[in-house]
Amino acid sequence: MRAPLWRRVALNAAGVGVFLVSAFPVFWMISTAFKPNGEIFSSTPHPLPEHPTLRHFGSVVDGSVAGVSFWSYFANSAAVAIATVVISGLLALLAATAVARFRFRFRTTFLVLLLVVQMVPCEALVIPLFIDLKRMEMLNSLVGLIAVYVGFALPFGVWMLRGFVAAVPKELEEAAALDGAGPLRIFFRVLLPLVAPGLVATSVFSFITAWNEFLFAYTFLKDQDKATLPIMLQFFFGRSGNDWGPIMAASTLLTLPVIAFFLLVQRRMVSGLVAGAVKG
């Protein structure tokens, strides 16, 4: 049955409207990043740059504005995000396996704890964590920041992966055990490949969170050579509040890779996350 004409027209119009509003800020960011200053600070802005330039990207990458090269921030961000993904993924999978497969005394307590912890407003903990890290002399250290990100990523990760582990048929593991495989071998050779899709979904999520996180990185990392990309953005913005060309170029460099990556994996990722959220 085909919908009536007016309904199809209305749906398409709404679709176009939603598309324009959602995508416009990113479009405007990229467009501004390529405009020479004369076109940025113009009383009649054009949608697209008339004389596109890479100058703003140049000043971001060579560090002539921020003092430290873009690649230093990029390397720190990549190190923090990858370490967070790998460590939290592994630890969450271990815990999820225990929760889904073993019966032990504090199992229910642990599950309730996971739920309660997800309700805790992390931002309120910036003060005590700042004090803790300062006492342990781990302020200004990427390791401290990674530990904090992993701690925040774990409750959600365990909760998500629990469902994926539980969905793996036990018979497979029992067959492997009969063939003489030890628990570690079963874990890596049987379970890991089968829960890989769930692991991908949680990993993408924790990667994006770590890559974009601002408040904790800004509070803990005070040296520019230790800082991550969102702090570079803040630095451009804080020092030269009106230099919109470099700010938008830096925003583009920070954002585009993640958006491209996210769109590539979104189908799997969104369904996985949403299923976990609604079930939980």
Added chain:
Amino acid sequence: MHDTIEAHGAGATTPAPASPPSTSALRRLGRALAPLPWIGPAVILIGAVVLWPVIEMVRTSLLRISSSGATLGNRGTGNYRDLFDESDLVSVLLRTVVWVVGVVLVTIVVSLALGQLLNARFPGRRIVRWAVIVPWAASVLMTALTWKWMLNYYYGIVNKVLQGAGLIDHPVNWLSHPTQAMMWMMWVAVFVSLPFTSFVILAGLQTIPEDVYEAARVDGAGRARTYFRITLPLLRPSLLVAAIINVINVFNSFPIIYAMTGGGPGSKTDTSTTFMYKLAFSGSGDVGESAAMAVVNFGLILILVLVYLRVVGWRGEAQS
């Protein structure tokens, strides 16, 4: 599989069998400890990064802390008295409630419409879904900065468009007026909350079987009636999750306000989260008072969530 692992765990912790009672005690201990290598690291990290700081936050709110982070002794309720003496506190708290309730309410209403749109069949649906998802992957800080640039007094595109459409006569310096700045920041907060919320609702819509609608059509129910009597009640679990997660996220949202107005002028656009941050890290920072603010924030979130659950549960009873 769990037999293998328990046997393994018990074997590892049980030495050669001695007298029968001690063996069984040890074996029981071994069995209790068997899951430890699996969940231990996760428990330790969650404890160190989330649970312990919560305790320490409460403790810090009762201490006198120097600006270098050293503890200078007990302060009783002094930090709370300082906090409640802040002349801006009442307006900041009221603004926080307006911010949270307003942003979450608008987000949910818009997401209900968006979910319906994304669930409908029309050409280009996939592209619209992609566009809606973009602000989810993008950093909130970057989105806030881009909006700040678009709202620029002299060169911002928003003023040009509104002037071109004849909606305003002169360019407006949006972010320097507290009320207008608040409205725009609430819009940005809605903007970044929409992807997650509308996809949770979309997932909820997809779980509603087609024959329910079929039955409604046979009974002669109109579109509006079908939506309010069937779709909306069946969406309740999704809405519950979306609303609670949004309340927590929006309450704690820091980068939007930090980037767009810095809470200024004065504290006229601060919410209690940015206010808490300023108490600790700006000027003569007072970590103790800031911790007191964090404790109050905790309480506020708890109250908001409980009130919400109460309202929802109460309505549910009235309906059944």
